[in-house]
Amino acid sequence: MTLPSGRRVALSADGERPDEPPAGEPRALFEDALDAFESGRVTLATTDGDPLDVAVLALADFHALRAVLTHAGVLHEEPVDITCGNCGAELSASPCRDLEIAPFVDGELDDPDLDRTEPFDTPLEVDPILVGRVRQARTITLAPRTVGDAKRLFSWAISPWDPLDAGVVDALGLRAVGDVTEPERLAKVLTDASDAAKRGFAEAWHAAHYPPRLAAYAPCEACGARATVDAPYDRELTAWLDAAPPEAPARAFVSAEAFADRAMEMADALVARLPEPARAVAVVIEDGTPDVDEGGAPLMGGYLPPSDASHGTVSVYYRTFRAMWNEDGPYDWEDELRETIEHELDHHAAFLRGHDEVDDDERAAIREEEARAVGLRESARRARREAQGSARDFLRSTWPLWALVLAATLYTCATNR
Ligand SMILES: [Zn+2]
Ligand SMILES: [Zn+2]
Structure with a gap:
């Protein structure tokens, strides 16, 4: 399969599919995914078959793998409760289960919106963050991070209201908040930031490491509206996002x-x-x-x-x-x-x-929008199946991973010919 950075890998998995979340308190975020690789339950290799250490992967690539492994049932997915923005009904979403994975299998990750992440080493605009007694910064600058670089972040993120230190700042790849660049000061700026500033920071940070394609639609059975839910839902700074919901405008809408x-x-x-x-x-x-x-x-x-x-x-x-x-x-x-x-x-x-x-x-336009998320080749395959009268949506059901790997190999062969 192809990962967001363009890196192509071969994935294989053996053994059980967990129905339950991992027992015991986690010691770090994404422990289940990291354990799956470290225990050898999931193996990662280059397309030439050389073993590949997950620690060298860019974070976006690792998160795409988490999504695909969860989709395949190799990692447990806890359902997410959301409220329908249209009718207010409560619904339960399983975004990784419902993620369209064909674009990863087919290597179609070139959509200008769905596959775009915010750039590194360039100031990104954020909601104001206090950097002095009254001075505010409106940009942050991030450096690319690998899984290995981010280990300290994963363990800190278990209790995201603890103070940050220079180690976590480095694991975040945070180079600057406005004109502040010194790691100890950056740690203090983020620790002391308001909930709203933390939320803005989290949004920008996630946008640099998670392409928008990593999301699924959750349809509301009551009214037919669809919410877009992050896949995987659990991200490094999800707690910061949830703590400060955006405020409605002070002036109420007309009656x-x-x-x-x-x-x-x-x-x-x-x-x-x-x-x-x-x-x-x-x-x-x-x-x-x-x-x-x-x-x-x-x-x-x-x-x-x-x-x-x-x-x-x-x-x-x-x-x-x-x-x-x-x-x-x-x-x-x-x-x-x-x-x-x-x-x-x-x-x-x-x-x-x-x-x-x-x-x-x-x-x-609506059909075109659908096709962007599903992928061109997968759209064609679905149309073909529908024409054959067997519109079984088998990619959406839990697909054994070996089938996924086989498909990736077959398409690679087809492209190489
Ligand atoms: Zn609804
Ligand atoms: Zn119209």
């Missing part, structure tokens, strides 16, 4: 009533501009759980063409507008609202004309 009033005003004006036969369209302001698109994303607006029983209907979803405000901060909601109603009325006009190209494009 459902005021929103609906404004929306109806706009809708009346926009519908009046349509040619006479197209004006028979209903506009509904929905303040319940928003419907989602085919990709599981909550909708701002939707359009249902006319049927024998009813007019065409434009729906506008108050809660999606409110969620955008609470998650990403204040924005010009009236502008977005007008654009949404116009957009849905365009669908209506196109439907009446006989063909809705925009709808075709939107569906194609």
Whole structure:
């Protein structure tokens, strides 16, 4: 298989698949994964068959291996409880189980977004971190780290509220916070940082070591929305992320009533501009759980063409507008609202004309997005299986690792020919 750095390796595993988490208190983060390699239960080799020590791997490569080994059932995965951002239902996710691993097997790790990590040795922007009594830094600079380099980090991260020392700073690869570069001072700056600053640091640090491809969709059974969950979920600084949830904006979003009033005003004006036969369209302001698109994303607006029983209907979803405000901060909601109603009325006009190209494009864009996560070759294989009437999604079920290795070998042979 191919790892995020581009390194190609052969993996094999023997023995049992653990149903239970490892017994006893862990002495270090990722102990189960490191034990699997050290005990020889999992072996790692170059594509020429020479043994490869996991300690020399870049962290991103190690984390991708953790994800794949967990996906294959070699490492235990504890389900993650999350709340659906669309309807509030509780759901349980197993992100490694649901991770799309074909792009690793097929060596398709060149997506400009999904495979991009933040660069090393370049200042990365972060939320302000206090570096003096009042002085704040807004950048951090990180160096690449191998598994061997990060061992001190793994043991410290078991109790992430303990003070850091220069050893942990080195294991993090932290070179600078603003203009502070001295390791002892960096340790103190991070130890004393506010929860919000720790959260910002953790986000930037993870973004340098985990490509966004290491995530899976968790579908909500209640409303059909999909959450994106990190795979593996446990990361070096996860505790720092969870401790300080981002704050909602101080100014609350407009009430459902005021929103609906404004929306109806706009809708009346926009519908009046349509040619006479197209004006028979209903506009509904929905303040319940928003419907989602085919990709599981909550909708701002939707359009249902006319049927024998009813007019065409434009729906506008108050809660999606409110969620955008609470998650990403204040924005010009009236502008977005007008654009949404116009957009849905365009669908209506196109439907009446006989063909809705925009709808075709939107569906194609969702399929394209799916294909990026699944991988091109795997998408083609799935389409083929579906065509053969055997749409058994066998990569998603727990796939024995030997099959994975075999597949990797076969595709390598195929490429070399
Ligand atoms: Zn939901
Ligand atoms: Zn549309």
